[in-house]
Amino acid sequence: MARIWNFSAGPAALPQPVLEQVRDELLDWHGAGMGVMEMSHRGKEFTGIVQQAEADLRALLGVPESYRVLFLQGGATQQFAQIPMNLLTGGSADYLVTGSWSKKALKEAQRVVAGTASVRCAGSTEADGFVGLPDPQALAFDPRAAYFHLCTNETIHGVEVPPDYPLPSAVPVVADMSSHILSRPVDVSRYGLIYAGAQKNIGPSGVTLVIVREDLLGRAGPTTPSVMDFSVMAENGSMLNTPPTFAIYVAGLVFQWLRAQGGLPAIERANAEKAALLYACIDGSGGFYRNPVAPACRSRMNVPFTLADSGLDAAFLSETKAAGLASLKGHKSFGGMRASIYNAMPLAGVRVLVDFMNDFARRHG
Numbered sequence: 005m006a007r008i009w010n011f012s013a014g015p016a017a018l019p020q021p022v023l024e025q026v027r028d029e030l031l032d033w034h035g036a037g038m039g040v041m042e043m044s045h046r047g048k049e050f051t052g053i054v055q056q057a058e059a060d061l062r063a064l065l066g067v068p069e070s071y072r073v074l075f076l077q078g079g080a081t082q083q084f085a086q087i088p089m090n091l092l093t094g095g096s097a098d099y100l101v102t103g104s105w106s107k108k109a110l111k112e113a114q115r116v117v118a119g120t121a122s123v124r125c126a127g128s129t130e131a132d133g134f135v136g137l138p139d140p141q142a143l144a145f146d147p148r149a150a151y152f153h154l155c156t157n158e159t160i161h162g163v164e165v166p167p168d169y170p171l172p173s174a175v176p177v178v179a180d181m182s183s184h185i186l187s188r189p190v191d192v193s194r195y196g197l198i199y200a201g202a203q204k205n206i207g208p209s210g211v212t213l214v215i216v217r218e219d220l221l222g223r224a225g226p227t228t229p230s231v232m233d234f235s236v237m238a239e240n241g242s243m244l245n246t247p248p249t250f251a252i253y254v255a256g257l258v259f260q261w262l263r264a265q266g267g268l269p270a271i272e273r274a275n276a277e278k279a280a281l282l283y284a285c286i287d288g289s290g291g292f293y294r295n296p297v298a299p300a301c302r303s304r305m306n307v308p309f310t311l312a313d314s315g316l317d318a319a320f321l322s323e324t325k326a327a328g329l330a331s332l333k334g335h336k337s338f339g340g341m342r343a344s345i346y347n348a349m350p351l352a353g354v355r356v357l358v359d360f361m362n363d364f365a366r367r368h369g
């Protein structure tokens with residue numbers, strides 16, 4: 005079996021030991037005589053799995069007692085609608101637009117609350133091509149807003165909000181952390197709500213994580229469907245209906261793997277080293293490769309880059325593929341290349357990529 009180095013933005017590579025454990029337990033989970041896919045979500049086996057997953061996640065992120073952890077479906081895209089349905093039943097909310105995903109979140113919120121509440125853009129970097137973050141002093145945020153929304157890692161543009169970026173303290177902060185959650189420690193108490201689709205850095209697609217402060221529950225409008233209502237889901241332990249059981253189980257194994265690596269401080273050190281190596285290759289290429297993002301907010305997880313001569317793109321992609329380096333084609337809205345180097349990508353994989361890139365530049369530069 006030959007596994008490739010998979011730089012996919014999502015669904016993305018999973019840690020190999022997790023996949024091996026899933027394989028070993030597929031037909032018979034811990035002597036149950038059945039696999040996790042085949043178990044009742046209300047049985048004692050699965051109840052244990054989901055409780056362990058939540059406990060491990062809480063330990064990793066240091067989630068305070070006053071927050072609920074929900075395992076939902078529908079992806080981060082569903083949260084673009086579900087968040088305003090739950091938190092914006094009048095008044096207005098502020099959105100920061102720093103890339104494609106936060107722009108989509110704003111548009112969807114506008115659609116959901118049309119005519120009943122307003123959604124404001126509190127700052128945008130679109131005019132500059134999404135290559136940085138707004139000066140926090142220049143943000144036009146409203147202290148009476150229902151919440152302030154941002155995307156802390158823009159997966160397509162490769163813009164990551166650094167931990168010291170000032171956030172409004174007067175209103176709940178809602179953050180889309182889909183593509184960098186669990187890549188570094190985070191102070192959960194700065195946020196009212198954190199959400200993330202699983203398929204970047206948590207596990208398989210199908211489960212969506214929501215971590216919400218308890219005082220934000222119970223604010224949904226009366227016509228909100230039960231499955232979309234955070235407080236109904238919280239009261240029912242995310243099991244009003246059948247949850248994505250297999251995805252939760254695999255996510256739980258990823259949480260255990262992360263704890264065994266030394267938790268988030270250790271994985272952050274590894275991620276910082278991987279990202280530094282790749283950006284140094286790009287910046288040291290004499291302009292052969294280029295990443296336009298301001299260094300202070302370059303993403304450690306998603307590294308988009310272009311070749312000075314886009315006529316070489318096809319050769320770059322076919323040669324990387326032949327070298328066992330997969331899924332490097334950039335998003336259509338950015339062009340060029342993108343290397344996603346999530347937790348599951350080892351330093352060794354980034355080394356292979358960087359060696360390839362240096363060699364390719366030498367041969368074609």
Ligand SMILES: *Cc1c(COP(=O)(O)O)cnc(C)c1O
Binds near residue numbers: 078
């Ligand atoms: C991938 C992604 C999404 C969309 O996730 P889905 O699970 O496909 O809905 C939203 N936000 C960010 C930051 C993402 O990376």
